[in-house]
Structures are given as structure tokens and as C-alpha cells.
Amino acid sequence: MTHASARETRSAERRSASSTPGTERTPRVAAARKLLRRAGRDRAGRFLVEGAQAVREALDAGPVHELFVTDVAADRNPELLAVARDHGVPVVPVTGKAAAALSETVTPQGLVAVCDLLDVPVTTALAGTPTFVTVCAGIADPGNVGTVVRVADAAGCDAVLLAGDTVDPHNGKAVRASTGSVFHLPLARDRDAAGVLAACRDAGLVTLVADGGGERDLHDPDTAALLAGPVTWVLGSEAHGPGPEVLAAADHRVRVPIHGRAESLNLATAAAVCLYATVAARA
Amino acid sequence: MTHASARETRSAERRSASSTPGTERTPRVAAARKLLRRAGRDRAGRFLVEGAQAVREALDAGPVHELFVTDVAADRNPELLAVARDHGVPVVPVTGKAAAALSETVTPQGLVAVCDLLDVPVTTALAGTPTFVTVCAGIADPGNVGTVVRVADAAGCDAVLLAGDTVDPHNGKAVRASTGSVFHLPLARDRDAAGVLAACRDAGLVTLVADGGGERDLHDPDTAALLAGPVTWVLGSEAHGPGPEVLAAADHRVRVPIHGRAESLNLATAAAVCLYATVAARA
Missing domain, CATH: 3.30.1330.30 (Ribosomal protein L30/S12)
Structure with missing residues (x-):
């Protein structure tokens, strides 16, 4: 034929x-x-x-x-x-x-x-013995959420938890930016960001929030030692950074070092740097 | 008053x-x-x-x-x-x-x-003793070019060279995505990508191209040793990756390891991971 x-x-x-x-x-x-x-x-x-x-x-x-x-x-x-x-x-x-x-x-x-819809309860997403989790806490842009899910997938995260006012990962732009990764790892949604961090801690994960003013440098040897163990990375709002509730609830606040004259990285690139520093600490 | x-x-x-x-x-x-x-x-x-x-x-x-x-x-x-x-x-x-x-x-x-216009000749951008340079080789999206310039600034690069068919960094979207970083470090434009890589080598820089099929893993100890020395990172087209000319001209092809089921990272996050792996190797 x-x-x-x-x-x-x-x-x-x-x-x-x-x-x-x-x-x-x-x-x-x-x-x-x-x-x-x-x-x-x-x-x-x-x-x-x-x-x-x-x-x-x-x-x-x-x-x-x-x-x-x-x-x-x-x-x-x-x-x-x-x-x-x-x-x-x-x-x-x-x-x-x-x-x-x-x-x-x-x-x-x-x-x-x-x-x-793909999302499961937070406890289901954290079932088993997770060693690497990403929490979006107030990310407003769907392209950013999709990109973070993609990076979390590539970095080998066990789950992505969408907390606080984070945009719906089922939004068309988020799905597209994830290039399929929304289907690859457990997603959970919960408005109570502090509750999500507590659930991570209960699951044996040390919680690290990415914060320009954090007391720890991402590249300190102490931080690398932490990253080799079970951790959750918490990423805050692209406009305002992590909220005070999240900063207080996390075990450590970690800054990506800025060596030039840029004020900061954007959310997606900061997420990529933090998640892949974790991959590197385990290589 | x-x-x-x-x-x-x-x-x-x-x-x-x-x-x-x-x-x-x-x-x-x-x-x-x-x-x-x-x-x-x-x-x-x-x-x-x-x-x-x-x-x-x-x-x-x-x-x-x-x-x-x-x-x-x-x-x-x-x-x-x-x-x-x-x-x-x-x-x-x-x-x-x-x-x-x-x-x-x-x-x-x-x-x-x-x-x-901000750009200077390639030789001017590489004057002095550069130890860390980024080359955009065929990046088509102005937001991506601006974001790469911002990450290169934050990571402490000495210059960003825009080679091949890379979009103009003076494009409004590129300037905005850079959040001021286009003003912070030397930029040079040259359509001859292989020539730009040769100029980097002449300036004492080892040239590394980010490539999903690269023979070196970013997190291999050998790669970290390379990154501690003077290097140029070369980033190819978001649609097609680095061209054959660039792959052949570079000293090493380096892959970002993918641990989950994602096929790849997007250009800006891959750039951030590569440039900050370099920062980490020098910390």
C-alpha cells in the first residue's frame, strides 16, 4: 500500500x-x-x-x-x-x-x-524514603513552575510539592514548560507552606530555602555535606523571594554566591544551580 | 517646600x-x-x-x-x-x-x-588575563541571551562573546532579561564562531561546549579540575544544540548529567548549571 x-x-x-x-x-x-x-x-x-x-x-x-x-x-x-x-x-x-x-x-x-489531574496528597508524594524533594512556595509564573518541575526531574528529585500561592502545575504554560516532566514525578499541592515543610521534616528531609540573604553559602563545604544527605529545596516567589513564614520554618537559608555585579539570578536559574549543586554533592 | x-x-x-x-x-x-x-x-x-x-x-x-x-x-x-x-x-x-x-x-x-551599542571587539573583550568566559553560539531567543548574560555576570565571568547566529544582546527583551547585566561586563559580537573559539584558546582559555551528548560528565572529578583553570563555556542553539563546527572546534564536550526522565534542561538552566559548576570548582 x-x-x-x-x-x-x-x-x-x-x-x-x-x-x-x-x-x-x-x-x-x-x-x-x-x-x-x-x-x-x-x-x-x-x-x-x-x-x-x-x-x-x-x-x-x-x-x-x-x-x-x-x-x-x-x-x-x-x-x-x-x-x-x-x-x-x-x-x-x-x-x-x-x-x-x-x-x-x-x-x-x-x-x-x-x-x-496529576497531583497526589503530600503524604503520598513523600511516601517511601525520599532523599531529594523540591518545594515551590509561592511561584506565580506558570513557565517558571514548569521549568522547575523539568529541572527537578532532570536532577532526579523524588517529588515536587507546590505550596502556598504557587500557580497550578496543570496550567497549559506550566505543562508546556515542563516538556513532559509533570508526568514523570509525583506532584502534590497544598496551600499551607509551613505544613508542607513540616511534612518534609517528618519524612527525614533537611529543609533548605534558597534565599539571597541566606546565612549559608551554597558552595561552603558544610553545605555540600548537607546536600549529600536527604534534603528538600524550597523556592520562593520570583517577585518577593521566600516569605517570612517559609524562611522561619526552614532548617537553613542558603544563598547562591554572586561574584559579579548582578543583583541576583532569576528563579529558574537559581533553582537549577541549587538542585544541581545537590546532584554534584552526590556524584 | x-x-x-x-x-x-x-x-x-x-x-x-x-x-x-x-x-x-x-x-x-x-x-x-x-x-x-x-x-x-x-x-x-x-x-x-x-x-x-x-x-x-x-x-x-x-x-x-x-x-x-x-x-x-x-x-x-x-x-x-x-x-x-x-x-x-x-x-x-x-x-x-x-x-x-x-x-x-x-x-x-x-x-x-x-x-x-555596548559591544567591543573580541580581542578587547579578551584583553588582560581572562579566566572565565561565556560564548553564546547561535542562541536565538533574546530572553535566553539576556538571562545568560545575567548568569555570566553573577558567576563572575570576564566577558560574554556572542557568536554565530546569536540574537543581538541590544534587543529590548535581551536587555530586560539581563536586568542590567549587559552593562556590567564586556560583550563582543562576531559571526565566526570557530574564530571566536580560536581567540579564546589564544587567550589561554580551555574551551568547553555544553552538549547533551558530550563525552565528559560535568560532575566528573576530571571536569572539576578543568573548571578550576581558565575556561570558556560555549552554549549552542536552544533548538538544535551546538553546531558541528562548534563541537569540533571546542577542546571538550561536556554533558550535564540527567538523573530522572527529563530529556534535557532548557538553555538558560543548563547555562546556569555549567557556569555555577565552574564557580563551585573555584570556591
Whole structure:
């Protein structure tokens, strides 16, 4: 069978398997659109995952309730649709306009999955014997949260806990910035930042908060010795740094040394430096 | 004198010092608008600096040719305008609309300075005995370039060299992401990436390129020993990694170890990890 005729056969299968593509007004598309907002996600317990790479991760990771797909995207990703069907995921053809309405990107890929929220209770995230955990305590920018989850994944963290006013990691921008890492390690959400730090301590972890005014230098030998043991890194707000509650609750406040004339690092790069100093201390 | 009457006096001074505020069509505003584009900047040898903090850095760093300011911004930043006048910088009142036309931000601050381009020849940037240099080789995103300059500043680099197809560090987004660091250390631009690496080697620096497939692990003791000596870190394109020319020209290819299921780090966090591993090796 030629490539062209295989595509025709798939298109024919799609046409026979479903009626006309769903539009923005189709009830299941309209319902899914509510998941673009945090309140809608929390109410439904579900979120949207967009694009071929992220949808593939979602299919690997757990239950996908439905997969919205445009004709163009279906032709581009036949193997992905086959995996979805193998998992028993309903594949819902939609118009390009409907796919765009479910998308937060400038150039929608025409592939959007509806998935269960990923977060688990803090105690579940800290089950077993964690030795390396990251806590986001008041991170407001979804791109930053996604990037921190990605760095935590790369550094080998056991879990990421999202405390205080931290933005929802199921936000589309956060999911995209994580490049799949939201599916790779346990995530937990809890507004009570001090309670989250106490849970970390109960799990045997020393709590370190990254703070420009911290009493410990990241590169002191004493700090390296700490980092070789079980630790939680706590990262505060990008605008205001860690709050007084978090600074008081942590075991140590650690500063990234600044050698030039910069005032500070931005949140994502500071997180990367702290988490990888921990990796280095264990190498 | 009360605060209110001091403000009235200043406003009166401004009115007497100049006629009506410049608009988008005023020739010097129209000329400055051309600096929003790279071709305009390269032709004029000048760039725009926006916002109180960045303008302050620009006034500290070198010649500022003119400072466009709205009434509101003038009232908010009297000390900054005093510094500008002390430096003999012409202060040009403009309308809010003119300031917005000179701005690339969503909420313009009403303060835009015209400054000389910052870059110097590569040989000038490498003068003296540099021990720690960063080379951007093909970084396309201005936010990434600005963030790398900020991290290089914080890590104590002697210079940042912008090679290959790297975006202009005088781009507004790059300047903003650097939070002033473009003014703190020598910057040089040269399209010939292999030539830039050769110049680094001539300056006594070992050249290391950050590469996911690199033969050396960042955390190997051998690598730490290298990092304690004079080195140049080379950072490639965020989309494609370092090009073959750069990989071949560098003395070593170094990978950041990935311990979880993430495929990689993003460019800015990888840069932060590499540059701060160097700081740690010298602590």
C-alpha cells in the first residue's frame, strides 16, 4: 500500500468512525474549554494536554479521557492515534477552530487530550524514603513552575510539592514548560507552606530555602555535606523571594554566591544551580 | 517646600525648559524608533534602554545621548532626571503615546534612553588575563541571551562573546532579561564562531561546549579540575544544540548529567548549571 493510499484509508476510517467534526459549540468541546481555567480544572478534576509530545507522555502516564484531534493532526500522527485507540481512549475529530479554542498556543497543533489531574496528597508524594524533594512556595509564573518541575526531574528529585500561592502545575504554560516532566514525578499541592515543610521534616528531609540573604553559602563545604544527605529545596516567589513564614520554618537559608555585579539570578536559574549543586554533592 | 509644591516647581521647570512634548512624529522620536530593529541599531550604533532601573545602569555605564520621558515618569523619577542632567544628557519630554511607540513592553514606564551599542571587539573583550568566559553560539531567543548574560555576570565571568547566529544582546527583551547585566561586563559580537573559539584558546582559555551528548560528565572529578583553570563555556542553539563546527572546534564536550526522565534542561538552566559548576570548582 502506498503512503498516499494508506492515508486515504485512515481518512476513510475516521470518516466512518465518527460523524462531522466537533465545533466550539459541541458539548464535549465546550466542557473541555472550561479546563483552560484553574477553577474549571479543580471542579472537574481534569486538565488539558496539548501537542504530540505531551499527549504521548499523557498516554504513557495514565488515564486519558478523550483526545480531540483535527484532520490535519490525525494525518500527521497516525501512530499516536493508534496508541490512543489501543488504550481505549475516545478519539474525537474536531475542526481546526475547535482545536484552537482548546489551545493556549499561538500555533495550535490540533491535538488536545483531557487527562486526570496529576497531583497526589503530600503524604503520598513523600511516601517511601525520599532523599531529594523540591518545594515551590509561592511561584506565580506558570513557565517558571514548569521549568522547575523539568529541572527537578532532570536532577532526579523524588517529588515536587507546590505550596502556598504557587500557580497550578496543570496550567497549559506550566505543562508546556515542563516538556513532559509533570508526568514523570509525583506532584502534590497544598496551600499551607509551613505544613508542607513540616511534612518534609517528618519524612527525614533537611529543609533548605534558597534565599539571597541566606546565612549559608551554597558552595561552603558544610553545605555540600548537607546536600549529600536527604534534603528538600524550597523556592520562593520570583517577585518577593521566600516569605517570612517559609524562611522561619526552614532548617537553613542558603544563598547562591554572586561574584559579579548582578543583583541576583532569576528563579529558574537559581533553582537549577541549587538542585544541581545537590546532584554534584552526590556524584 | 512641600512635596506637592516641589513637584509643581519641577513641572514648571520642565515646561519652561522645553516646548510641547514630542510625539511619535517628532523627528528625534521617529529616529529613535528605528532603534527597535537590529538593522536600525547597527546602522546608528545605538540602542534603546527602557525603564528606571535599566536607565540608571546606562547612566552609570557610559554615554547616554538622550532620555525620552513622559510627565508621569518625570514626576516619579526626579532623582534619575537629576542624574541625567548632571551627566549632561538631553532630557526630551514626550507624550505617553510617543513613549509607548519607543517601548516593547505591555506597560511602558515612560522612560527610554538612547545609548551607544555596548559591544567591543573580541580581542578587547579578551584583553588582560581572562579566566572565565561565556560564548553564546547561535542562541536565538533574546530572553535566553539576556538571562545568560545575567548568569555570566553573577558567576563572575570576564566577558560574554556572542557568536554565530546569536540574537543581538541590544534587543529590548535581551536587555530586560539581563536586568542590567549587559552593562556590567564586556560583550563582543562576531559571526565566526570557530574564530571566536580560536581567540579564546589564544587567550589561554580551555574551551568547553555544553552538549547533551558530550563525552565528559560535568560532575566528573576530571571536569572539576578543568573548571578550576581558565575556561570558556560555549552554549549552542536552544533548538538544535551546538553546531558541528562548534563541537569540533571546542577542546571538550561536556554533558550535564540527567538523573530522572527529563530529556534535557532548557538553555538558560543548563547555562546556569555549567557556569555555577565552574564557580563551585573555584570556591
